[in-house]
Amino acid sequence: MNVPILETERLTLGPHSRAGFDAYKSVQCSDRAQYMDGELTPMEAWNAFTSEAGSWVIDGFGYWTATRKDTGEAVAFVGILQPPHFPEVELGWLVTQAAEGKGYAFEAAQAARAWGFGDRGLDTLVSYISPENARSIALAERLGAVRDTRVQGSSPKDLVYRHPHPGAA
Numbered sequence: 001m002n003v004p005i006l007e008t009e010r011l012t013l014g015p016h017s018r019a020g021f022d023a024y025k026s027v028q029c030s031d032r033a034q035y036m037d038g039e040l041t042p043m044e045a046w047n048a049f050t051s052e053a054g055s056w057v058i059d060g061f062g063y064w065t066a067t068r069k070d071t072g073e074a075v076a077f078v079g080i081l082q083p084p085h086f087p088e089v090e091l092g093w094l095v096t097q098a099a100e101g102k103g104y105a106f107e108a109a110q111a112a113r114a115w116g117f118g119d120r121g122l123d124t125l126v127s128y129i130s131p132e133n134a135r136s137i138a139l140a141e142r143l144g145a146v147r148d149t150r151v152q153g154s155s156p157k158d159l160v161y162r163h164p165h166p167g168a169a
Helices: 018-028 042-059 104-117 134-142
Strands: 011-014 063-068 074-081 090-095 126-129 159-162
Touching: 011 074, 011 104, 018 042, 018 063, 018 074, 018 090, 042 063, 042 074, 063 104, 074 104, 090 104, 104 134, 126 134, 134 159
Parallel strands: 090 126
Antiparallel strands: 011 063, 063 074, 074 090, 126 159
16 A cells, blocks of 8 residues: 655655654654653664554555655654554654654644544544653643543553544534
8 A cells, every 4th residue: 555645734744764764763762762662672663663664554554754844854753553452543643852842743643633534534543642641641632632531542551542533523
């Protein structure tokens, strides 16, 4: 499956590529990964990166690398995944340290979510978030997601934030 290219005001969301891996690795191989699976080795980061890319072939959705239109710099990684240990399809995001607080993750997540509910026709999307990850919780809430205490996340400790479907009343 070809990865759709999404455009926002400031970003282009495109397929993962070797050119974006260093930025991805800068997130996954640092303390920025503490709320996910923890700091990864470079090989583990590569495996995660290529797994996200391969999800497009297996599931028809996956992660995009979000690059700034003005500089081409990779600033965030956002996408839709459902590996075997995820009870539901997740909308997730990572942002580089240099891009933190500039609204890139929000902008990219909005585009990915719109694609998931629209073009891909998904019925539901959730975000699994560590209770200690205040910035991701704030982003999920800014996106309009609401905590769903009726279900369990991919890890027993994760909070589940359910994103509103645009067709819901």
